[in-house]
Amino acid sequence: MKPRLLPSRPASAALAPGSRPRPGGIVVATACAAALAAVPAFGQVPVTLNGPPVQVRPYVPEPGLPEITIPQGTPNPFPSDPTSSGPSGDGSGDGGSSGGGGIVASSDALSTMLGTPWGAAAVANAQALGVNPSALAATCVIESGCQNLSGSLVQGAFQMMPATFTAMINAAVAQNSALASQIVAGLAGQMDPATQSIAAAEYLLQGAQYLQNQGIANPTVLDIRAYYNYGPVAGGQIAKADDSVLMSTYLSSAAMQANNISSSETVGQWRAAVTAKIGNAAGQTVMS
């Protein structure tokens, strides 16, 4: 168990565009047109730009096109649902694409993380380890509001214990040696958010692989949340539990108290609460 104090911040939630028109006959096309008329059209909602666009990472460079660099800390102007306003969302939505192949899947959590001075570095670190940046962003949002917190055993923007941080940094460098140059050495790295993002991304990756081994083919941010917070022993069970089971079935009284979970809270209620906090990143996959 990893008892935690979780100063969670609510994040806005949104529906994400998750469908594609399918080929079919005239009737089907008409039905889809009717659907577009009935459902809020995501593409028709105006977006007000308040910063430069998200940096595109092309697979093949376009000849003659100059390289464009976006400064760290630039806010993400494209939240996945521009109609989302504030933290009152219901957390629904599949979050769109999973960020495969270096593509950054947008989310409200990602916007929050990119609003920090170290956010862009954290995105790059997640991608270097094959982790969806939105999954990493959702972790810092719910753990600390992406603030570099200190003062307890678990510290930093990703609220990791020192032993776990050290083990994950070592594992991450073993997996991708290029990350070594990005790291603030020793436990000092615990309070460097960019360095801690490497450890957190590695922990998410290992957790996703663990959940895959438990029969969850493509773990989501919601699936892995309990693993990150409580470790594999309880995390694996909560990810595979019926909504109606009490959280106290899997967590000690100390862990319940440390995380402000009431004795009557069910797994389903906990899932809903987590989803409300991390918004539209909840349904995104952990691995990119």
Added chain:
Amino acid sequence: MRVIKILALLGFSCFLHSASGHVQGLKAVRPIPGYICMLLTPEDELATVQSQLPPVLAAPSPTAQIVGYPTGTVFVKWPSHNIGGYAEMLRLNWQVGWIDASHLRPWHPMNNQNGKCVPSVMSDGNPGFGG
């Protein structure tokens, strides 16, 4: 024509469903007979990474291939099937595995009060924890 209408309605409902995509929880559908829940030892419960857990092996032998690591609760074959100190168990991906029986103890909820554990087929078709 009727078939086309049905297909159109089906496609329409699929479109609406995907447009309003949501995160669904799990529900236990039915128990899995022949297995009971057992807990790992208190020492195992301190694990923060999976490699600190007792491994699940492909065969009842210390030299057998490691096929994964358990959750805190293990679905153990019942009546018990132990060979050489290893207990047969059901992994959460439906595969059978073997775990060192010395790491197992009778199941109880962590709050030591209410709660039960029923090895169950879940709504996603995989094994999971019913209560």
